[in-house]
Amino acid sequence: ILIPFLGLVLAFWFYSARENFKPEMLKGKRVIVTGASTGIGEQMAYHLARMGSHILITARTEAKLQKVVERCLELGAASARYVSGTMEDMAFAEHVVKEAETSLGGLDMLILNHIGTSYFGYFNGDVGHVRKLLEINFLSYVAMTTSALPMLKESEGSIVVVSSMAGKVGFPFTVAYSATKFALDGFFSSLRQEFNIQSINVSITLCILGFIDTESAVRAAAGLLRVSPAPREECALEILKGAALRRRELYYRYGSTRLPLLLRDWAAELLDYLVRSREMGLLLKFF
Ligand code: NDP
Numbered sequence: 520i521l522i523p524f525l526g527l528v529l530a531f532w533f534y535s536a537r538e539n540f541k542p543e544m545l546k547g548k549r550v551i552v553t554g555a556s557t558g559i560g561e562q563m564a565y566h567l568a569r570m571g572s573h574i575l576i577t578a579r580t581e582a583k584l585q586k587v588v589e590r591c592l593e594l595g596a597a598s599a600r601y602v603s604g605t606m607e608d609m610a611f612a613e614h615v616v617k618e619a620e621t622s623l624g625g626l627d628m629l630i631l632n633h634i635g636t637s638y639f640g641y642f643n644g645d646v647g648h649v650r651k652l653l654e655i656n657f658l659s660y661v662a663m664t665t666s667a668l669p670m671l672k673e674s675e676g677s678i679v680v681v682s683s684m685a686g687k688v689g690f691p692f693t694v695a696y697s698a699t700k701f702a703l704d705g706f707f708s709s710l711r712q713e714f715n716i717q718s719i720n721v722s723i724t725l726c727i728l729g730f731i732d733t734e735s736a737v738r739a740a741a742g743l744l745r746v747s748p749a750p751r752e753e754c755a756l757e758i759l760k761g762a763a764l765r766r767r768e769l770y771y772r773y774g775s776t777r778l779p780l781l782l783r784d785w786a787a788e789l790l791d792y793l794v795r796s797r798e799m800g801l802l803l804k805f806f
Pocket residue numbers: 553554555556557558559560577578579580581583604605606607631632633634635636655681682683684728729730731732733734735736
């Protein structure tokens with residue numbers, strides 16, 4: 520009885536001793552947000568603007584980026600600018616980081632959030648599509664991280680990697696997407712270990728998201744998921760909190776992501792069954 524009790528006391532002490540988030544933590548910080556023309560990335564840009572950060576956003580659609588930048592300035596960003604282009608091109612990925620160096624004089628936080636378009640359905644054998652998606656969703660993240668590292672070491676900054684439950688559990692109908700998200704976990708979790716060994720003070724926060732109410736996700740999941748999506752504004756804020764607090768991993772929403780993952784380690788076949796039979800929604804209702 521004593522050992523579990525002591526465990527609970529220690530867990531309570533650990534959680535209460537953790538630092539709390541304050542918006543001032545991001546005031547004046549120089550931040551890149553990728554995939555910020557819409558969805559969760561757009562909402563992260565608005566939160567950062569309210570907190571007074573310097574923001575550099577990127578995506579392909581210039582007209583949308585212009586509007587997001589205008590809104591960021593209205594909301595109080597210390598500065599806001601954009602670079603448009605495609606993350607299929609590694610030279611472009613590196614160019615975005617270079618832009619932060621020239622226009623912001625350094626970088627405190629690199630938020631990697633963009634994804635290329637994929638399909639929702641059985642794997643169709645298109646190897647070219649898998650390669651292209653790996654370039655956009657994975658290799659460009661690696662290229663940006665590599666280019667940004669000297670600046671992030673200098674500022675003792677942060678890397679934020681937006682991933683998914685599909686990067687921790689095998690979901691059907693998203694084979695290529697899932698592969699790119701698992702790759703992110705492998706790369707960035709290993710890199711975090713190396714930073715630790717080398718005393719490099721750059722945090723890496725891997726964000727494991729459930730179903731969020733962005734237009735693209737709601738369209739893709741129409742009629743397929745029984746769970747209702749979580750709000751993107753709240754999701755974006757939770758990502759920024761986790762990043763500012765230099766968390767190792769961030770689960771949003773906690774109950775519907777972290778807790779099913781406990782099942783993965785103890786009853787993988789049950790979790791697989793629940794995912795396949797679309798009963799995940801029923802399971803999540805309990806959390
Ligand atoms: P959206 O589809 O809303 O936004 C994707 C962003 O990426 C857009 O800004 C888009 O802009 C940009 N983009 C697309 N293709 C390219 C490209 N080739 N080069 C550069 N930028 C590109 O995504 P969400 O907001 O829904 O998702 C954001 C993150 O959250 C992703 O990493 C996703 O995997 C993760 N996530 C989302 C979930 C959800 O339910 N929404 C669930 C789990 C994880 P443009 O078209 O202008 O280039």
